[in-house]
Amino acid sequence: MSWLTPTMQDLLLEAFWETLIMVGAAAAIAVALGLPIALLLHVTDRDGLSPRAWINKPIGLTVNAARSTPFIILMVAIIPFTRLVAGTSIGTGAAVVPLALAATAFLARLFENALREVDKGVIEAARAMGATRLQIVLKVLVPEALPGIIAATTVALVSLVGFSAMAGAIGGGGLGDLGIRFGYQRFMPEVMATVVILLIVFVQGLQSLGDWLVRRVSHR
Amino acid sequence: MTAIVLTGLRKRFAAGGTVALDDVSLEVRAGEIFGIVGRSGAGKSTLIRTVNLLERPDAGSISVLGQDMLALDDAGLRAARRGIGMVFQHFNLHSRRTVAQNVAFPLEVAGLSSAERRARVDEILPLVGLEGKRDAYPAQLSGGQKQRVGIARALASRPGILLCDEATSALDPETTQEILALIRGLRSRLDLTVLLITHEMGVVKAICDRVAVMEAGRIIEQGRVFDVFTRPEQATTRHFVSEVVGHSVPEATLARLPEPGPGEVRQLAQVIFAGPNSTRAVVSEASRDFGIDINIVSGRIDEIAGEPFGVMALAAYGPEEKVRASLAWMRRLGLTVQELPA
Numbered sequence A: 001m002s003w004l005t006p007t008m009q010d011l012l013l014e015a016f017w018e019t020l021i022m023v024g025a026a027a028a029i030a031v032a033l034g035l036p037i038a039l040l041l042h043v044t045d046r047d048g049l050s051p052r053a054w055i056n057k058p059i060g061l062t063v064n065a066a067r068s069t070p071f072i073i074l075m076v077a078i079i080p081f082t083r084l085v086a087g088t089s090i091g092t093g094a095a096v097v098p099l100a101l102a103a104t105a106f107l108a109r110l111f112e113n114a115l116r117e118v119d120k121g122v123i124e125a126a127r128a129m130g131a132t133r134l135q136i137v138l139k140v141l142v143p144e145a146l147p148g149i150i151a152a153t154t155v156a157l158v159s160l161v162g163f164s165a166m167a168g169a170i171g172g173g174g175l176g177d178l179g180i181r182f183g184y185q186r187f188m189p190e191v192m193a194t195v196v197i198l199l200i201v202f203v204q205g206l207q208s209l210g211d212w213l214v215r216r217v218s219h220r
Numbered sequence B: 001m002t003a004i005v006l007t008g009l010r011k012r013f014a015a016g017g018t019v020a021l022d023d024v025s026l027e028v029r030a031g032e033i034f035g036i037v038g039r040s041g042a043g044k045s046t047l048i049r050t051v052n053l054l055e056r057p058d059a060g061s062i063s064v065l066g067q068d069m070l071a072l073d074d075a076g077l078r079a080a081r082r083g084i085g086m087v088f089q090h091f092n093l094h095s096r097r098t099v100a101q102n103v104a105f106p107l108e109v110a111g112l113s114s115a116e117r118r119a120r121v122d123e124i125l126p127l128v129g130l131e132g133k134r135d136a137y138p139a140q141l142s143g144g145q146k147q148r149v150g151i152a153r154a155l156a157s158r159p160g161i162l163l164c165d166e167a168t169s170a171l172d173p174e175t176t177q178e179i180l181a182l183i184r185g186l187r188s189r190l191d192l193t194v195l196l197i198t199h200e201m202g203v204v205k206a207i208c209d210r211v212a213v214m215e216a217g218r219i220i221e222q223g224r225v226f227d228v229f230t231r232p233e234q235a236t237t238r239h240f241v242s243e244v245v246g247h248s249v250p251e252a253t254l255a256r257l258p259e260p261g262p263g264e265v266r267q268l269a270q271v272i273f274a275g276p277n278s279t280r281a282v283v284s285e286a287s288r289d290f291g292i293d294i295n296i297v298s299g300r301i302d303e304i305a306g307e308p309f310g311v312m313a314l315a316a317y318g319p320e321e322k323v324r325a326s327l328a329w330m331r332r333l334g335l336t337v338q339e340l341p342a
Helices: A006-043 A053-068 A071-077 A079-086 A092-116 A120-128 A133-170 A175-184 A189-217 B044-051 B074-082 B099-109 B114-128 B143-155 B173-190 B201-207 B225-230 B235-245 B251-256 B282-290 B320-332
Strands: B002-012 B019-029 B033-038 B059-064 B084-088 B161-165 B193-198 B210-215 B218-224 B265-273 B293-304 B307-318 B336-340
Touching: A006 A053, A006 A092, A006 A133, A006 A175, A006 A189, A053 A092, A071 A079, A071 A092, A071 A133, A079 A092, A092 A133, A120 A133, A120 B084, A133 A175, A133 A189, A133 B099, A175 A189, B002 B044, B002 B193, B019 B033, B019 B044, B019 B059, B019 B193, B019 B210, B019 B218, B033 B044, B033 B173, B033 B201, B044 B059, B044 B161, B044 B193, B074 B084, B084 B143, B099 B114, B099 B143, B114 B143, B114 B173, B143 B161, B143 B173, B161 B173, B173 B193, B173 B201, B193 B201, B201 B225, B201 B235, B210 B225, B210 B235, B218 B225, B218 B235, B225 B235, B225 B293, B225 B307, B265 B320, B282 B293, B282 B307, B282 B320, B307 B320, B320 B336
Parallel strands: B033 B193, B033 B210, B084 B161, B161 B193
Antiparallel strands: B002 B019, B002 B059, B210 B218, B265 B307, B265 B336, B293 B307
């Protein structure tokens, strides 16, 4: 274990912390933005509660455009925007911006699917009971879709861990970046292996937490 | 007094598509249980959904408890819907709400305080026999229990009208009878008017006062359940009635019936005995007066809404004109005679 010097320990700890920040912050932003977008897409859909093609189509197109741009390109392409939002275009904070953007588009679609899974009959029953559209969204649609929303968030978190490795390209740091710089560029396979094992454990933890939460909130 | 008046309803899905409602008019009297029976695709589901405007008709008018439903704005419609309970085939319960929370949903939507909601839920759960299940989730309930929750929820905001959209179609026969008995009991207890749709004539027979038969978007026959059962006029109605009354003669029985002699015919017929002449010795009178032989193939006594009636399958043997005259005579007595293919 001669490679695991105190300096390396600090580096690993710091990189893990950076990954945590990038994934956590991006996911929090993506959930906060993705859910309203998904609701808007769902409600304005052709057979939604309030069909509006002129809202649905442009938003759907934007979401698809963001999703089809490879993350590494997206990251570079939005540097001016990143600078505007984060004040800088390099570092962990700056990396959160493209990560959040990519995850928002990803989650908007996943959330939309979760909303689509909600039993149409329950919504119809709510209409028959005189519920307003807002009541249907807040008291039926979102609560009934919650297990799906949590499952989708788990998937997005795991994807974000992978995306965050690319954030090294703009100096975002994190475990993936550490693995590339030390494990690959400095020929330290032990570091690479450690990084990979840490990531595997981290992702497993996220997935188990997500699965447990889904089980807790669903009563099927 | 009429509770629901539907007049000249028309509805077509998609331009040039199928006609779901084709000039349908219907009156449901206050306090009655009115059944609409029809095969799938006959338009009955669309019809019941126009009553609370889950489906908007292309033309026609809808009046519920004196209220012109089509004249209402959004807020008015929501208020009117709270006065119309609805029960669904697949229950449509919230999977993540407990029984009590499901029943409280319409009250929550109406803006009642949590104390008021709790009081009403405590009041209504015993009515449907679910007082012990208030904290259970729908997934933990049987089909019958789920529908009891559906009924409790539909009645939570004290509606005057209950719409049942195939409410028992997903239930087994025994549970169906329990739910029907519950609906019938609640109708008298809560002064409800019930409009239900079903594809099962057994449901109509069990609880309805009046019935309408739908086919291809039209009402082809309607009247008191007893009359429709004992004197069905349309082929479709007869078919539905036969599901419950059972007129077809089993193949094996048919094969064992003697062949007619030379110069004779064999005519099978179903005779429904109802009305003032139902107690006459029709078979022996016909046999004596027309000089024919009558073989009773099957027969039973049934009861609809407390009124008994008899159903008999006969095989009449004799010269063709005599057999025909005897059946005509039975019809003149007011019996329902349907000739069956031999």
